[in-house]
Structures are given as C-alpha cells and as structure tokens.
Amino acid sequence: MDLKPETILIDATGALKLGDFGTARVYTLQYRAPEILLGSEDYTVAIDIWSIDRIFFDMLVAKNQQERKLFDGKSKIDMLQEIFCKLGTPDEQKWPRVSSLPGFAFGFPKFPPQDITTLVAELDPAGLDLLSKMLCINPSQRITAKDALNHEYLKDDVTPGC
Numbered sequence: 001m002d003l004k005p006e007t008i009l010i011d012a013t014g015a016l017k018l019g020d021f022g023t024a025r026v027y028t029l030q031y032r033a034p035e036i037l038l039g040s041e042d043y044t045v046a047i048d049i050w051s052i053d054r055i056f057f058d059m060l061v062a063k064n065q066q067e068r069k070l071f072d073g074k075s076k077i078d079m080l081q082e083i084f085c086k087l088g089t090p091d092e093q094k095w096p097r098v099s100s101l102p103g104f105a106f107g108f109p110k111f112p113p114q115d116i117t118t119l120v121a122e123l124d125p126a127g128l129d130l131l132s133k134m135l136c137i138n139p140s141q142r143i144t145a146k147d148a149l150n151h152e153y154l155k156d157d158v159t160p161g162c
Contacts, residue, residue: 029073029074030069030079031055032047032050034080034090034137034139035101037103038080038104039101044139046140049143049145050134050135050139053131053134056130056134057070060120060122070119071083071086076103080103080108081108081109084108085111085114086111087137088113089110094137095137098138116128116132116135126152133147133151134148
C-alpha cells in the first residue's frame with residue numbers, strides 16, 4: 001500500500017480507513033522510508049510507520065497553515081541526502097548492515113543529526129518524542145504501531161472536528 005494523505009479516509013465519527021490498495025509497492029517519494037530508498041527488499045511494518053510519521057508531519061504543518069516539507073528531495077538520492085542531512089548519516093553502529101544496501105554505495109557525506117526541535121517547533125515534548133521514535137533511521141529500532149498507539153502524545157481523547 002502506498003501510504004500518503006490521499007489514501008487515508010476519516011469519517012465524521014473519527015474512524016480511519018485506508019484506501020487505494022491497487023499497488024503493493026511504495027511509489028510516492030516523500031513518504032518512502034530510507035531503507036526502501038536504499039534498495040532494501042525487506043519490507044516490514046517499519047516502512048508504514050515511517051510513512052505515517054510523514055503524514056503526521058504534513059498534518060501538523062497544515063494545521064498551522066504552513067507549506068513546507070520535512071524532506072523535499074526530487075529523486076531517491078536527493079531524498080536520502082535530505083533525510084541524512086536532518087537525521088544524520090547512518091553508519092554500521094547506528095544501523096547494522098546499512099552499508100550492504102545497494103543504494104548506500106553512493107558514499108553520502110557524514111552529516112550529524114539535527115536537534116528534532118529545530119525541525120518541528122510546533123510540537124510539545126510528547127509529540128517530539130513520538131516524532132523522533134517514528135523517524136528513527138534504523139528500521140529495527142523504529143517504534144512499533146502498538147507502542148505508537150500507546151504513546152503519551154496519543155493518550156488524549158480527541159473528537160474529530162468534522
């Protein structure tokens with residue numbers, strides 16, 4: 001499934017449904033997880049967590065009537081450069097076996113990670129914590145869906161504003 005804002009449907013009761021099951025591949029560049037951009041064929045739920053986080057960010061900036069993208073690459077290489085520039089370039093210590101992925105052979109510059117608060121100042125500490133756990137560069141360390149749903153940031157009962 002290609003998770004992106006256009007494939008998420010929310011009704012007046014707040015029930016969320018996913019649409020557009022026409023493809024099993026992730027096509028929309030802005031929502032692709034780094035492991036997919038690097039050529040991994042190991043598709044796990046972690047790629048969906050990454051996509052959901054990107055949608056979460058889009059919703060935050062739309063709420064504040066801003067138009068900006070967290071990562072705005074025009075190609076796979078550009079997108080990886082954007083991700084690494086903000087989250088830090090992974091190495092074998094942060095992400096074991098990353099150098100064996102086909103797309104990592106391009107020799108990316110070694111960027112240090114930026115402070116997450118500089119990326120999304122509009123979030124409270126709990127929101128920043130959830131965002132950082134969803135944006136974890138190493139897919140095996142990315143927060144699970146169950147843990148994300150139980151996260152402090154999502155504890156409040158929210159009534160849809162439909």
